[in-house]
Amino acid sequence: MTSENRPLERQAPARAGAPFGGGLSFLGVTPLRRCPYLPGRRERSIVTALAGPRADLAYDEMLRGGFRRSHLAAYRPACPGCRACVSARVCVNAFTPSRSLRRVIARNAGVTMSVMPALARPDHHALFQRYLAARHPDGTMASMGREGYGALVEESAVETRLAEFRSSGGRLYGVCVFDIVADGLSAVYSFYEPLRVKDSPGSYMILSLLGDARERALPYLYLGYWIDGCDKMDYKARFRPLEVHGADGWTILDAREGGQDVSNH
DSSP: OOTTOOOOOOOOEEEOSOTGGGOEEEEEEOOOEEOSSSTTOEEOEEEEEEOSTTHHHHHHHHHHTTOEEETTEEEEEOOTTOOOOEEEEEETTTOOOOHHHHHHHHHTTTOEEEEEEOOOOHHHHHHHHHHHHHHOTTSTTTTOOHHHHHHHHHOOSSOEEEEEEEOTTSOEEEEEEEEEETTEEEEEEEEEOGGGGGGOHHHHHHHHHHHHHHHTTOOEEEEEEEOTTOTTTGGGGGSSSEEEEETTEEEEOOTTSSOOOOTTO
16 A cells, blocks of 8 residues: 655756745656556656645645655656556545455454554564565665654654554554545555455555544545556555546546455555
8 A cells, every 4th residue: 555655856946936835845856767567667756845834735735636745745746658647535435345345344353543643663663674575675665774764754744643553462563654634634655564465454554544534524535646557556446436636637436447356455
């Protein structure tokens, strides 16, 4: 879940000014690099720093416009000749778990969630390292140390929390970094115990955040980016109704698109 959130390089401004409510200090682009999701493609992102007393208001607007947060920056894909990545959000009040998602809930019946301040904890970091070694050994975050992990969790200009998941015996099961925004919750990055992969921990954490958003009376859960036909992201389309952001704004994803039962999320 949300594993597409990678650290972004600091870039020179592409243009000056402070759009989106005055909470942005610059707008720049990342260098072209290999796309980790679509073979033969190259990726690039527009990046803007989130800073100032109105950064949270600016980010609310940017999130609704297809951006996403990483550390103290917001970004949106701007890949040459490709528009495959689209922002996705679940409509909380209309969501009903499918039969396969009800099985996920049953498999995780003893797992509990606690919401806590976004602070880097040693046991969370140890789980983070085990997760990367097992699930993303060649990813850009694989070499991230304690300092980098601390920045991932604690560097935020908006209201950020941790959702900590523990099994019935108290063993750490997973952690999700998420933001609380004006119209919902936004999942930033999640990781889990790789030995529990058959229990679909990523999907279970999304289900839990949906429950938390409903209790907060928030209408949406933002899941980051979705790519039609990409196995790494297809699990997100299991959560219906799912809205995606495109040229016409937010629209409901067609029921025929995506949504295969991916057991390792």
